Amino acid sequence: xxxxxxxxxxxxxxxxxxxxxxxxxxxxxxxxxxxxxxxxxxxxxxxxxxxxxxxxxxxxxxxxxxxxxxxxxxxxxxxxxxxxxxxxxxxxxxxxxxxxxxxxxxxxxxxxxxxxxxxxxxxxxxxxxxxxxxxxxxxxxxxxxxxxxxxxxxxxxxxxxxxxxxxxxxxxxxxxxxxxxxxxxxxxxxxxxxxxxxxxxxxxxxxxxxxxxxxxxxxxxxxxxxxxxxxxxxxxxxxxxxxxxxxxxxxxxxxxxxxxxxxxxxxxxxxxxxxxxxxxxxxxxxxxxxxxxxxxxxxxxxxxxxxxxxxxxxxxxxxxxxxxxxxxxxxxxxxxxxx
Numbered sequence: 001x002x003x004x005x006x007x008x009x010x011x012x013x014x015x016x017x018x019x020x021x022x023x024x025x026x027x028x029x030x031x032x033x034x035x036x037x038x039x040x041x042x043x044x045x046x047x048x049x050x051x052x053x054x055x056x057x058x059x060x061x062x063x064x065x066x067x068x069x070x071x072x073x074x075x076x077x078x079x080x081x082x083x084x085x086x087x088x089x090x091x092x093x094x095x096x097x098x099x100x101x102x103x104x105x106x107x108x109x110x111x112x113x114x115x116x117x118x119x120x121x122x123x124x125x126x127x128x129x130x131x132x133x134x135x136x137x138x139x140x141x142x143x144x145x146x147x148x149x150x151x152x153x154x155x156x157x158x159x160x161x162x163x164x165x166x167x168x169x170x171x172x173x174x175x176x177x178x179x180x181x182x183x184x185x186x187x188x189x190x191x192x193x194x195x196x197x198x199x200x201x202x203x204x205x206x207x208x209x210x211x212x213x214x215x216x217x218x219x220x221x222x223x224x225x226x227x228x229x230x231x232x233x234x235x236x237x238x239x240x241x242x243x244x245x246x247x248x249x250x251x252x253x254x255x256x257x258x259x260x261x262x263x264x265x266x267x268x269x270x271x272x273x274x275x276x277x278x279x280x281x282x283x284x285x286x287x288x289x290x291x292x293x294x295x296x297x298x299x300x301x302x303x304x305x306x307x308x309x310x311x312x313x314x315x316x317x318x319x320x321x322x323x324x325x326x327x328x329x330x331x332x333x334x335x336x337x338x339x
Contacts, residue, residue, distance in 0.1 A: 038279035041102055045077045048270075049095045049106040051088030056174070056203045057221035057306075058088075061138055061268045062107040064300050068291035084202065087175030088112040089124065096130035100273040102280035105134070110266045111178040114323035118331040119177040120338050127324070132276050133316040135288045136269035138306035141241030142183055143225040143251065148235040150213040156238045156257045160191045163216065169195040172206040172218040176338050179266040180219040182327065183240065185334045187219070190259045210234065221266065222247055223305035240264050247305040267309070267323075269316050285313050 046069075050062045059082060066078035083091035092112045098104035113127045125131075146159060153159035163169045171184040176199045188195040198215050200206035203224060209215045211233075222245045228234040229248060238254040239245050242263055254262040270288055272281060289310040291297050298308045311319070 036279050037102070037277035038283045041280050041283060042073060042076045044103065045079050046102070047079050047081050047104045049081050049083055049091045049098075049104065051083055051085075051091030051106075051109070051112060052174070053084045053202045053204070054082055055224075057140055057223045057266075058107055058109050058268055060223055060304050061301070061306060064297070064304065065107070065137060065270075065288070065291065068294070068297045069287060072287055072291055087116075087177045087181075089116065089120075089177075092116075092127075093124040095271070096125040096273060098273050100275040100277075102272060102276055102284065105270055105272050105284070106131075107137070107268055108271045109179075109268050110323060110327070111175070111181075113269075113271070113320050115177055115179065115182065115327045115331065117324055118328040119182075119336055122339060127320065130274050131271040132274050132281055133313050133320060134270040134272055134281060135285050135313065136267050136309045136311040136316040136319055137288065137292055138301055138308055139265050139267045140221045140223060140306050141239050141245055141265045142180060142219040143222055143229075143239050143245070143248065144187070144217055144237045144254070145210065145220050145225055145228070145234045146217050146237060147210050147213065148232075150210075151216060151235075153237070154235070156254060156259070159217070159237055160193075163191075163193060166216070169193050169217075170198055170215045171195045172209050172215040173197050173199050174203055174206055174220075175199055175201070176336075179264065179327075182330050182334065182336075183219040183264055185336075186262060186264065186330065187259075189333075190254075190262050207234075221305065226305045238262075245305065246302065267319070268306075269311075269319075281313060 048062055048066055050058050052058045062080045066080050069078045083094060088111055091106060095104060095106035116123055117127060153162045173181040173184060181197055184195050184197050200209060206218055210218055225236055226247050229236045236248055236251045238257055239251050240262060241253055244253055292301060292308050292310040301308050
C-alpha cells in the first residue's frame, strides 16, 4: 500500500513538473524572440566600408545600395565609408576586425575576396575565416579602353598590330591584385605580348596615365567606362563578357573578335565580420536582395553599367570559393606574388 501511494505521489510530482516546464517554455518563447539580435536591428547607422575611392565601380554600387537600404530601414542610415589603398586590402583588414554586430559591413569585390589569397605572401586577413557572405549584389564585365588621341587603333586587332610596332605594352591597373591587373596578363597571353602592368593608386590616376599617354590601355569596369566612352574621351575596343554589355551595345566582346579565352568579369557583394549573428545575416540578405531586385534598384544599377544578381548567402559563399580556385590558377600562371 505504501509503495502504491509513493508511486501515485511521484506521478503527481512528475506531472506538476512537466506542466510547470511547459508553461515556462511557452511564456519564455516571446521573451527569447524579443532578445533575438535581429529583433530591433538596425537601430543605429550602419557603416558600409568600400576599399576604393569615390567614383569607382565599387563606390557607385555601394552608394546606390546604401540609398535603397536607408529608404527600406526608414530613419536608419547606411553610411558609405571609403577606405582606399592597397587594392582594397586596407578596407578588408579593417572590416575583418570590426565588431560582429551587423553595424559594420563591407562591399567586397573579387580582388579582395577571391584573388588576394593567391597573390599576396602575407595577407592581413583570411577571406574564408574572417568574413561571412551576405549577398552578391552585381557583376560587371571589363572594357578594354584606349585614348583615341594617343592610339591610332579602332579595333582590338588594330590595337594588337599597333602594339607590336611599339617598344612595349604598358597597361594601367587600379591596383596590384585586382581583376584588371590579371586581366592585363590574360590579354598579353592571348596576343603573345608580355604586358608591363603599371599600378596606380586610384582610378583618377590611372585614367590620367591613359590621357597623358604614359600607358596605352586599361581594363576598366563597364560602369567606369560608360561615361568616358559616351563623352568621347576614351575608346572601347572590346568587352570581357560572354555577351555584349547592354550599356555599350556597339562594343563587341573580345570573344567575338577572335580572343576566345578572354572572358572574365568581376563582382561586388556584401560581407560581414565572421561570427555576426545568423539572424542578422538573414535579415541583411533579405533586405539587400529586395532592394537590388526592386524595379527602381535594378534600373539604377543597370543604368550604371552593372548586372544585378542579389544572391542567397549560400550561393555567394560558393561563388567566392569557386572564384578563389579559378583566379588562383590565373595568378599562378603569372608567377605574381606581392608582400
